[in-house]
Amino acid sequence: xxxxxxxxxxxxxxxxxxxSALAVANNAISLSVGEWSFDDLNAKNLxxxxxxxxxxxxxxxxxxxxxxAPPIGVLSxxxxxxxxLIILADKTSCARGNIVFQQQELGLQNLNFEIEALPDKDKYxxxxxxxxxxxxxxxxxxxxxxxxxxxxxxxxxxxxVALIDFLQIYLQPEQLDVLANWTIAGEVKLDIDLFGQADxxxxxxxxxxxxxxxxxxxxxxxxxxxxxxxxxxxAKKDQQQWGWQIDFSAAAGQAYAEPIFIDMxxxxxxxxxxxQWQQGKEEMILSVDTAxxxxxxxxxxxxxxxxxxxxxxxxxxxxxxxxxxxxxTSWIQPFVVGTAxxxxxxxxxxxxxxxxxxxxxxxxxxxxKVFVDDQLQRFGMADLSGTLAWSNYDKKQDVNLQWQSAxxxxxxxxxxxxxxxxxxxxxxxKEPWALPILDGELQLNAFSLHNPGDENxxxxxxxxLSPISMEVLSxxxxxxxxxxxxxxxxxxxxxxxxxxxxxxxxxxxxxEGITTIRDLRLEQPFGSLPQLQANINMKGLNLEILxxxxxxxxxxxxxxxxxxxxxxxxxxxxxxxxxxxxxEGDKSRRKISQxxxxxxxxxxxGATGILxxxxxxxxxxxxxxxxxxxxxxxxxxxxxxxxxxxxxGYYIVKGGGLPPRINVVxxxxxxxxxxxxxxxxxxxxxxxxxxx
Amino acid sequence: xxxxRWLTGSAAGLMLVSCxxxxxxxxxxxxxxxxxxxxxxxxxxxxxxxxxxxxxxEEQSSLQKNKTQTIALTVxxxxxxxAAAEVNLNVSSAAINAIQDKMKSxxxxxxxxxxxxxxxxxxxxxxxxxxxxxxxxxxxxKVKGLVADENKDRNALYAEIARANGHPEWQADIQSTFARxxxxxxxxxxxxxxxxxxxxx
Numbered sequence: 001x002x003x004x005x006x007x008x009x010x011x012x013x014x015x016x017x018x019x020s021a022l023a024v025a026n027n028a029i030s031l032s033v034g035e036w037s038f039d040d041l042n043a044k045n046l047x048x049x050x051x052x053x054x055x056x057x058x059x060x061x062x063x064x065x066x067x068x069a070p071p072i073g074v075l076s077x078x079x080x081x082x083x084x085l086i087i088l089a090d091k092t093s094c095a096r097g098n099i100v101f102q103q104q105e106l107g108l109q110n111l112n113f114e115i116e117a118l119p120d121k122d123k124y125x126x127x128x129x130x131x132x133x134x135x136x137x138x139x140x141x142x143x144x145x146x147x148x149x150x151x152x153x154x155x156x157x158x159x160x161v162a163l164i165d166f167l168q169i170y171l172q173p174e175q176l177d178v179l180a181n182w183t184i185a186g187e188v189k190l191d192i193d194l195f196g197q198a199d200x201x202x203x204x205x206x207x208x209x210x211x212x213x214x215x216x217x218x219x220x221x222x223x224x225x226x227x228x229x230x231x232x233x234x235a236k237k238d239q240q241q242w243g244w245q246i247d248f249s250a251a252a253g254q255a256y257a258e259p260i261f262i263d264m265x266x267x268x269x270x271x272x273x274x275x276q277w278q279q280g281k282e283e284m285i286l287s288v289d290t291a292x293x294x295x296x297x298x299x300x301x302x303x304x305x306x307x308x309x310x311x312x313x314x315x316x317x318x319x320x321x322x323x324x325x326x327x328x329t330s331w332i333q334p335f336v337v338g339t340a341x342x343x344x345x346x347x348x349x350x351x352x353x354x355x356x357x358x359x360x361x362x363x364x365x366x367x368x369k370v371f372v373d374d375q376l377q378r379f380g381m382a383d384l385s386g387t388l389a390w391s392n393y394d395k396k397q398d399v400n401l402q403w404q405s406a407x408x409x410x411x412x413x414x415x416x417x418x419x420x421x422x423x424x425x426x427x428x429x430k431e432p433w434a435l436p437i438l439d440g441e442l443q444l445n446a447f448s449l450h451n452p453g454d455e456n457x458x459x460x461x462x463x464x465l466s467p468i469s470m471e472v473l474s475x476x477x478x479x480x481x482x483x484x485x486x487x488x489x490x491x492x493x494x495x496x497x498x499x500x501x502x503x504x505x506x507x508x509x510x511x512e513g514i515t516t517i518r519d520l521r522l523e524q525p526f527g528s529l530p531q532l533q534a535n536i537n538m539k540g541l542n543l544e545i546l547x548x549x550x551x552x553x554x555x556x557x558x559x560x561x562x563x564x565x566x567x568x569x570x571x572x573x574x575x576x577x578x579x580x581x582x583x584e585g586d587k588s589r590r591k592i593s594q595x596x597x598x599x600x601x602x603x604x605x606g607a608t609g610i611l612x613x614x615x616x617x618x619x620x621x622x623x624x625x626x627x628x629x630x631x632x633x634x635x636x637x638x639x640x641x642x643x644x645x646x647x648x649g650y651y652i653v654k655g656g657g658l659p660p661r662i663n664v665v666x667x668x669x670x671x672x673x674x675x676x677x678x679x680x681x682x683x684x685x686x687x688x689x690x691x692x
Numbered sequence: 693x694x695x696x697r698w699l700t701g702s703a704a705g706l707m708l709v710s711c712x713x714x715x716x717x718x719x720x721x722x723x724x725x726x727x728x729x730x731x732x733x734x735x736x737x738x739x740x741x742x743x744x745x746x747x748x749x750e751e752q753s754s755l756q757k758n759k760t761q762t763i764a765l766t767v768x769x770x771x772x773x774x775a776a777a778e779v780n781l782n783v784s785s786a787a788i789n790a791i792q793d794k795m796k797s798x799x800x801x802x803x804x805x806x807x808x809x810x811x812x813x814x815x816x817x818x819x820x821x822x823x824x825x826x827x828x829x830x831x832x833x834k835v836k837g838l839v840a841d842e843n844k845d846r847n848a849l850y851a852e853i854a855r856a857n858g859h860p861e862w863q864a865d866i867q868s869t870f871a872r873x874x875x876x877x878x879x880x881x882x883x884x885x886x887x888x889x890x891x892x893x
Contacts, residue, residue, distance in 0.1 A: 220824035220832075256829045263830065334833050338840030528794075528848035529787050569787030569852055635782040635856060674786075 027052045042067040055095075056086040066101075075101040092117045105169065107132065122146045134166035135159060147198045154191040160184050160213075186213035186227070206233040213253070227253035227264065241278035246271065259334035267296030267330075273303075283308040298326045305356075312356060319352040324370060340378070340526035347371040348384070360393035367401070378526055381406040389422045392453070396423045409571075410477050413437055426450045438476060440468030440487070458496040464489050470510060480550050484510040499523045511549070513541035513558075529570045536563040540583070553595030554621070558586050559628075573633060573673075581628025581643050591621045592653060592662070600652050600664050603629070603679055625656025627664075636673045642666055718865040722781040726853070727866075727873040730783060734795045735877065785856050791849050795842065802838055811839060812883035812890060817850065817871035818843045822883050822890060846870075 031048040045064040050057055059082045066075045083096040097113040112129040123145045131138040136158040143150045164184060168176070188210045195203035213227035229250035235242050248271040250264040262269060273291035277284065287306040294300045299322040305315035319327075324346045336342050348370030354363050365388045373380040383404035389397040402417040414436025420429045427449040435442045447461040467485040474482040491504035502520040509515075516537045523531040538561035547555045561580040568574070582590065592600075628643035629652055642650035646665045655661025802819070805811040805827065812822035819842050821827075827835050850870060854863040875884045875893075882893050 216825065223825075223829060225829060254829050256832055259833055259836065261830055261833055337833065337837040338844060342837060342841075524848075528844045529791060529852055567855075569785070569855070570790050572786035572790070574785050574787055574856060634858065636785050 040069040053084075055084045058083050059085050073104065075103050077102050090118060090120045092119070135162040149196050151194040151196075153193075154189075156189050158188050158190050160186045160188065181218050183216045183218075184214070186215075187211045188213070201237070203236040204233065206231070208232075221258040222256070224255040225253060227255060229253070229264075235277075241276045243274070243276055245274040248272075259337070260331065261334070262295065262330065267298055269293070269295045280308060283310060295330070298322065298330060311358070313358060315354070315356040315361075317352070317354040319350075321349050321351045321366075321368070324348045324350045340374070343375040345371075345373045345375060360391075360395070362389070362391035362393075362395050362397060364389045364397060377409075379406070379408050386418075390425075390427075391422050392425045394424055396421050399427055411437060411473075412476065420447075425452055437465075438468050438472045441466045456496070458494070460492060460494040462490060462492050465506075482510065482549050483545060484508075484512075486510075498525075498527065500525060510538070511541040511546045514539050530568075532568040532571070534563075534566045536561075536566055538562070538580075547596060553597070553599050554593040555591070555596045555627070557588050557590035557624075557627075558583055574636075575633055577630075577632050579628065579630035581630075582624075582626040590624050590627075590657065592624050592627065593621045594619070597622065597653065597662060597664060600627075600629075601666075602682070603652075603676070619660050622655065622660050622662040623657030624662070625654045626651075627653040629666075631671075631676075633673055638671045638673050638676050640666060640669060640671055718862055719781050720865075720869065723866055723869040724873060726781045726783040727870045728877065730788075730792055730849075731870075731873055731877045733792055734799055735879075736796075736799070781853070782857055783853055785852070787852050788849065788856065791845050791852065795845050795849070798838060798842060798845075802842060805835055805838075806879070806882045809881075809883050809892070810835065812885060813871075813874050813878060815871055815885045815888075817867045817874060818846055 029048075029050045031046075031050075033043070033046040036043045036046055043063045043066045046061065047063070048059065048061040050059050052058075059080070061078075061080045063078045064076065066078050067073070068075065077100070079100040081096075081098045082094040085094050086092065092115075094113070094115040097115065098111065099113065100108070100110045102108050109130075109132055111131055114125075114127045116125045118124070124143070126142045128138075128140045128142075131140055136155045138153055138155045141150075141152040161184070164179060171179070188208055191207040193203075193205040194201060208231045210227055210229050213229065214225055215227075216223040227250055229248065232247040233244065234246075235244040237243075249268065251268045252265045254261070254263050254265075256262075271291065271293050273288055275286065275288040275291075277286055279285075285306065285308050288304050291303040292300070293303070300320040302318045302320070303316065306313050307315065325348075327350065328344075328346045333342065349368040350370065351366040351368075352363070353366075355361065367385055367388060370384040371382050372384065381403050384401065385403070386401040387399060388401065389399050391397055399418065399420040399422055402415070404415050406413040406416075416433070416435050418429070418433050419431050420427050420433075422428075427447075429444065429447045433444040433447060435444065442463055442465050444461045444463045447459065449457070449459040451457045465486065465488050467487040470482040470484040470486060473486060474480060486508045488507045489504075490502060490506065492502070494501050494503070500522040504518075506517040506520060507514060508517065516539075518535045518537070520534045521532070523533075538559070541559040541561065543555045543557045543559050546559065547553060559580055560583040561578065563576050563578040566573070566576040566578075626643045630641050632639040640650070642652040642665075643654055644651045646663075649665045649667040650669075651663060652666050653662065653664035655663045802811060806813075808826045809823050810821060810826035811819050814820050819839055821836065821839055824832060847867075850867040851860070851863050853866050854860050875886075878884060878893050880893050883890050884893065885891070
C-alpha cells in the first residue's frame with residue numbers, strides 16, 4: 001500500500017505539471033523548480049522533461065529529494081520515467097514506467113511500473129516489478145475499485161534470514177522476543193493475494209513452497225531440517241468469523257516435534273483441513289470442520305473439533321486401521337520411552353477413536369490380530385484382538401479382548417477372553433476371567449482397575465489358582481523336576497505404586513507337605529531390578545520324594561523348613577534366613593544313604609569319598625536322629641549352621657537309632673553363595689559315590 | 693561455670709552428660725571405593741582418569757572437623773569399639789552384577805553423547821540431556837530412551853547396594869557418593885552439573 005500511495009502521488013504531481021506544460025504546446029518541454037510543495041509533498045530541485053511521441057507523452061523527471069508524509073518519509077535521488085503517458089478525459093495511464101530512488105528502509109530501489117487510473121469509475125491499478133524487499137525481488141499489483149482493493153504479491157526466491165532481518169524494525173517487542181527463541185533459515189517461494197474493503201482485510205490466499213527450510217527453537221524441541229514443503233492457505237472473512245482452508249504437504253526433509261520424529265523423505269506427510277476462526281468472548285476460537293492427516297503408508301488420521309488455547313470444547317480423532325509395527329515406531333514408542341512398552345516387537349493392525357467434550361473423554365482402540373513380544377522376553381501375546389476402551393466420565397463402554405497365547409517371563413499362558421467395561425477411569429470385569437497357566441488356571445473373580453490419570457495406577461483382584469502340576473512348572477522354569485501340585489485361594493492381590501501385594505497365604509502342596517507363602521510382594525515387576533519378597537513355611541515334606549527329585553541320594557523321613565526375609569532381586573536370591581530340619585518328634589523312618597551323606601558333606605565344605613575309604617562303605621544306608629541345615633544369606637555370603645552345635649562345628653546329620661550311625665559335622669561357617677550354588681549343581685549332576 | 697559451659701558446649705561434654713545412641717555411620721570411604729570400582733567397570737579405563745581429586749579425608753567423617761571433635765571421637769572410640777562402627781560396603785551380588793552389565797553395555801551407546809555434550813552428569817548421580825541440538829534429529833528419541841534406561845538402572849543400583857548391605861536408608865548417601873565419583877571419573881570435555889550450573893571437565 002505504501003508504494004502504491006507513493007506512485008499515485010507522484011503520478012498526480014506529474015499530471016499537474018503536464019497540465020501546466022501542455023499550455024505551452026511545444027513537442028518538448030523542460031521544467032525545473034527549485035522547491036515545490038503540494039499537499040503533504042515537498043520536492044527539491046525538481047526537473048521534468050516531456051516529449052510527445054506516437055504512443056503518447058514520454059516523461060522523465062528527477063528530484064534531489066522528495067519529502068512525503070510518513071510512513072514513506074524522505075526519498076532521495078529520485079529518477080522517474082514514464083515512456084507512454086496517456087491522459088484522456090476518463091483514463092490516465094502510464095506504461096513502461098521506471099522509478100529509481102533511495103529510501104532509508106527500502107534502500108535503493110529500481111522499479112518498473114505501470115499505472116492505470118479510471119477516475120470516473122473510481123478504479124486504479126498499479127503494477128510494480130522488481131521491488132526489492134529483504135534481498136528478494138517482488139512483483140506487486142495493486143487494484144483499487146471504489147472502497148475495495150486487492151494486492152497480489154509474489155517472489156520466486158525469498159531467503160528467510162534476510163526476511164527476518166528486514167522485519168526487525170516493523171515488529172513489536174513481544175514479536176521480537178518470540179523470534180529470538182527461534183533459528184530460522186531457508187528459502188521459500190511466496191505468492192500472496194490480499195483482498196480488502198476500506199481498512200478491513202477480507203480474504204487471504206497464500207501459496208508458499210519451501211525448497212529448504214531449517215527451523216529450530218532454542219531448546220531443540222521443534223526442529224525441521226531441509227524441509228521441502230508446499231503450503232496453500234485460503235482464508236475469507238464472513239461476518240465476524242474467518243473461514244479457512246489449508247493444504248500442506250512435505251515430501252523431503254526431516255522434522256522433530258518432541259517426541260515425534262518424521263523423515264518426510266521416507267514417509268511424506270499431507271494435511272488438508274478447513275474450518276473457522278473467530279473472536280470469542282475472551283479468546284480466539286478455532287473450529288476444525290475436518291482435518292485429514294496422512295503419513296506415507298503409516299497412518300491416516302481424521303480430526304475435527306473446536307477450542308481455544310485454554311480449553312478444548314470438542315475434539316474427535318479417528319486413526320484409521322493402521323499397521324501397528326510402523327505406527328509404533330513413529331507414534332507410540334516415543335511416548336513410552338522408559339516404560340515396559342519401550343522395547344517391544346509388534347505386528348497386527350490397530351485403529352483408534354477418541355472423543356472429547358470439555359474435560360470428559362472416551363477412547364476406544366480396536367486391535368486386530370496383534371502380536372506383542374517384549375525384546376527382553378518379559379511378556380508377550382499372540383493373536384490379540386478386540387476392543388480396549390477407556391472413559392474418564394460416566395460413560396460405559398465395553399472392553400473385550402481375546403488372545404490365543406501369551407507369556408509372562410518363562411510362564412506360558414493360554415488362550416483367554418476378557419469381558420469387562422470401562423466407566424469413570426476404571427475397568428471392571430463383567431464376568432470372571434479365566435487365565436490358563438500351564439496345565440492349571442488362574443480364575444480372577446473381582447478384577448478392577450482404576451487410573452485417575454496421574455501415575456497412580458491401581459488394580460486388585462481376588463482369585464483362585466486351580467492345580468498346576470509342579471512337573472510342568474519346574475520344566476517351564478528350568479528347575480529340577482518336581483512333583484506335586486500348586487494350587488490355592490488368592491484372597492486379594494493388589495497393585496499400586498508399582499508394587500504387587502498378595503494378602504493372605506498362598507498354599508502349595510509340594511513333596512507331600514504343605515508350603516505356605518505369606519507376605520508376598522513384588523515391586524517394579526517390569527523395572528530394572530524386580531524385587532520379590534516373601535516369607536515361606538514348609539511343613540511335613542517327604543524327604544524321600546524331595547531327594548529323588550533333586551537326585552541327591554536317598555534320604556527318608558520328614559522335613560520342615562522356614563525361609564524368612566526372602567528377597568529375590570532380578571529373580572536372584574539376595575537375602576534370606578532359611579532353616580530346614582527334621583521336625584521335633586518325627587515318627588517316620590529316618591535313613592540316609594551313602595550318596596546323600598557324601599553330598600551333604602560336600603555342601604558343608606567337606607571332602608567327598610570319605611565313606612568309601614572307610615569300612616562304612618559296606619553299609620548302604622545309615623539311621624539318623626535329626627538332620628538339618630540352615631543358611632542366612634547376606635551379601636552373597638551364606639552363614640551356615642546345622643541342627644546342633646558340635647565341637648568347633650555344627651551337626652548337619654546327627655546319628656541315632658540302630659547302628660550303623662553316622663554324624664555329619666560341618667566346619668565351614670561362611671560359604672560364598674555362588675560357590676554353594678556351584679556345589680549344589682555339582683551334587684545334582686554327580687552320579688554319586690561308587691560303592692564297592 | 694566456665695567448665696560447665698565448656699562441658700555442654702563441646703561434643704565431648706554432650707556425650708558425658710547425656711545418653712548417647714551410636715548409629716553406624718555411613719561408610720563414606722568404603723562407598724567411594726565401591727563406587728569407583730563400579731564406575732571403572734561401567735565406563736572402562738579410558739573414561740576414568742585420576743582417582744584422588746575427589747574426596748579429602750575430612751569428608752569421610754564430619755567428626756574430625758576440629759579439636760573438640762577430635763576429643764569427641766576419641767571418647768567415642770573408647771565408648772564404642774571402632775570395629776562396631778567400621779562397616780564395609782559390599783557391592784557384589786547377582787542383582788548388582790546384572791545391572792552393572794546392563795549399564796556397561798549401554799555405555800558404548802551413551803559415550804559419544806557424553807563427549808559431544810549432548811548428555812551431561814547431574815548433581816544427583818543421574819544423567820540428563822543437556823543439549824538436544826548436539827544429537828542428530830533421528831537419534832533424539834533413542835538418546836532420550838538411553839537416558840531414561842540409564843537413570844532407571846542407576847536408581848535401581850543405588851537402592852540395591854543400600855538394600856544388599858542391610859541399610860535401605862543409605863540409598864541417598866550412596867547416590868550422592870556416586871554423584872561425586874561419576875564426576876571425578878568423567879573423561880575430559882564431559883559435562884557435569886555443579887550447583888545447578890553446567891561445567892565442562
